[in-house]
Amino acid sequence: MSRARRSALAVAGVLALGATGTAAASATPAQTLPGSVPSWATAAHRTGATAPSTSVTFRVYLGYRDPAGAAAYAQAVSTEGSADYGHFLTPQQFRARFSPTARTVGAVSGWLRHEGFSVGSVPANRKYVEATGTAGRAAAAFGTSFAQFRVDGRTVRGNTTPLHVPAGLTGVEAVVGLDESQTLAHADKLADPPAGFRNARPCSEYWGQRTVQNTATPDGTTLPDSPSTFAPCGYAGSQLQGAYGLKDSIASGTDGRGVTVGVIDAYASPTIQSDLETYSRAHGLPSVQGHFRQVVAPGTYQHPTNPRHDPGGWAGEETLDLEAVHTMAPGADLVYIGAPNNYRDLDAIMNRVVDGHLADIVSNSYGYGGEALPRGYIAPQLDTQIQAAAEGISLFFSSGDSGDETGGVAGATPTPDWPASSPWVTAVGGTSLGVTRSDQRLFEVGWETARSSLDPATTTWGTPTYLYGSGGGTSRLFAQPSYQKGVVPDSIATTYGGGAMRTVPDVSALGDPNTGMLVGETQAFSDGTYYDEYRIGGTSLSSPLYAGMFADAMQRAGHPYGLANPALYAARGSGTLDITTAPLSTYPGTVRVDYVDGESGAGGYRYSARYFDADHSLTIHVRPGYDDVTGVGSPDGGAWLDAVSGYGG
Known part of the structure; x- marks a missing residue:
């Protein structure tokens, strides 16, 4: 029986x-x-x-009827050299075998x-x-x-x-x-703008344009000489394409066309279509007409001026995610899948996306501040991730915005975030990025920020304290997956003693809000509701940026990947920029100016120094090779495209 x-x-x-x-x-x-x-x-x-x-x-x-068999198959179809490599199942085939x-x-x-x-x-x-x-x-x-x-x-x-x-x-x-x-659950986004948020001036259109030495403060405040560069106003369009060495390949047609990238968040913005079009026109990106759709339940939409229907600023999260993907894969099809809430249905929405194969790549900019969740809550999500890999769907998750979750407090328990710590997803960490006037990458360092506020009486910066940064660390739940063996140092993988464990993140891209991306959305200002732009960051920027670049690689390869990590780890070295601390001696940080009221200078200004890669109070650190802040590193232009698209070829 x-x-x-x-x-x-x-x-x-x-x-x-x-x-x-x-x-x-x-x-x-x-x-x-x-x-x-x-x-x-x-x-x-x-x-x-x-x-x-x-x-x-x-x-x-x-x-599943055969859980071990499902996991083994998902691993095999995603790993070069396996007899089943690339033999992905349709949802119907997966159901017949494992459901x-x-x-x-x-x-x-x-x-x-x-x-x-x-x-x-x-x-x-x-x-x-x-x-x-x-x-x-x-x-x-x-x-x-x-x-x-x-x-x-x-x-x-x-x-x-x-x-x-x-x-x-x-x-x-x-x-x-x-x-x-x-x-x-929380959206991994630190620069969550209130209604009518604007970035204060002065800010730089590219790294080094405006400095303490060549630009006066708006209220005459005297600032120390170091750091000297005012924070970028926010990178966009060709700046980000150029910084990652993909501007020419995108212009030549390697732009993600034929690939569908999904974004999962909670709720849905009623102005997202028009905001995407306005943003695209402003930053030299193609229209999304015919290449964008939303999959949301009735009642999911919220009014942009009523935050009670937008818990946690998820409309801004949706906007950021879609504009970031579109920037790096302007030819890809976009699908937004909105959960009707951020407190009950994110797991069910992911299952819907995977079982309906609604996308080839899915970027997720939400997570939990650690792994302290019921094991029974984690297990069903692992099953969904395994089904995704078996069907050829690649899942990307932001690694978190709170470093090792200790807040720099001695004695606190370090932990990576979930679902980023799952061995079945690609965890994307964050970096701080400098872009030149000619859209070249000047420097890229690990995103761990310390902040010093200005003492107006002495016109000196105060003592720096840890503020936020790329999530990472060693899992206590999952053993080391095969793609990390021989890559992750034992000093990281066995940090708690015993066998080697899964470590986070896998890869990285721009995440620092102080060198972040310029995004545009409809907001409620004191003088009306209209479209405007502001700088934003977090690993919820890193994940969709990387997902967009991966769509370019998938287009070039001409096939899906399932679990992306075997290919991404294989691309380290020649195709990936190893993030180290070397640039810090020249680029220690930036100066940030903020409006007190978030909208204009009428309420005055706040000045702070933001120091890069300030992880001295954390248990995770940037180092040569794999590290638990930036993983194996960030994409390095055409070499990265060649390495990733050539995997399994």
Whole structure:
């Protein structure tokens, strides 16, 4: 008898035992779901009980029929030299080989209905069953209790003991949504502009244009001589194409055409189409007409002047991601996939993208500040990432904007961010970038910023303190993947003792907000709502920039890659710029001017020095070769295109 058949019969027996969920659960042997208690659900964080009437929507995730086989196949089709290299599956083929069966779905759905839940959607790959009910019913059905916890300044719901399901439901892998771990997701973007944000002047159109020596401050404030260069106003168009050595190849037609790049964020901007067109005209990029579409659920859109419908500034995140991809792959097709919220559905949206094969490359500029998530929450996402690789889809994730997550505090526990730490995605770290007047890369160093504020009484900079930087470090969850063996130094891979572990990031590109990208979107200013531009950064810039460049390489290669890391690690050296500390002696940092009110000089100015690669208070450091701030490095023009596109050829 098959496992699915045994499950169905077992659940049928459960349904006959009693009229209430509690009776049925207590009368039937239960299996414990490992990793189902959030690490933050502790007595120290508890603030009170969850009201039994609280509405909960959750997904019961089902495991693959052959999880080891799915992972092995995904690895093989992405790795040069394998007999299966490049033999990617269609979504239909993947479902036929690995997806949970319809009988398993029916068994779980039947049990949920019996327990009093309303059963919702089931995706085509049958990866989960969605359900809605109350916290009280969930506590009875899953054999636990729920409480409220204060975590990272937020009050979130969590189960206090492991979840249980009937023994017959052997296909259940995890339950996502009963606890609110997903509310801890954040957009990896540090320069999140408020309504009507502008970058203050003076700023430089290219590196070194305006300095303390040749440009007066707007209010007559005297500044120290070093650092001397006012921060760039924001790089755009040919500046970024030229800095990464791709301007000529893009102009010659290697511009991502024929490749679809997806961007996943939460919510959706109602002005994104017009903003993309305006931005493209301003910076010498082609129109996106006929090459852009949005895939969003009804009600996902938010009004640009009502931030309550745009938690965390996700409209700006969407704008940044799409404009960055379009800059580096102006011929690629763009698809934006917006989750209807940033607290429950990002995992389901990724599953939708992968199972529908909505894109060849997907850039994701969100994450969690560390790996302290329930193992049961991580496992279903790993499954989706494995399906992506098996289908030839390459996933890129920003590595995070808070360094090693210690904040430079001695004794704090370092950690990379999730999902960047997954071995099935490409984690993109950040750099600080100087671009010349002729659109050449002058320097590129690791992005770890220390800030000094001006003391107006002495006109000197204060003591620098760590502010933000490229996420990275050594995972505590995942063993070292094959593509990192022989590349990552043991001093990094075995930093916690024991066997070698996965390290982050894999690669890097511009991320420093102080040398960031110029983006444009419709904003609400004090004198009206209209399009304007501002400089922005974060590894949420690094990821879409790199995804765009990878689209160029995919076009040249003429085939998809699946998991991109084997090709990217193979391209190190001749095709990748190794980021080191060498340029710091000449380019130690920059001077930044900010409006106090964020919009104009009417409220005055703030002055600060921003020092590059200031990682002295962190556990991650830039060094020759692979490092845990910039990975193997950043793309180096035509040599990088040749190396990546030639992989597997």
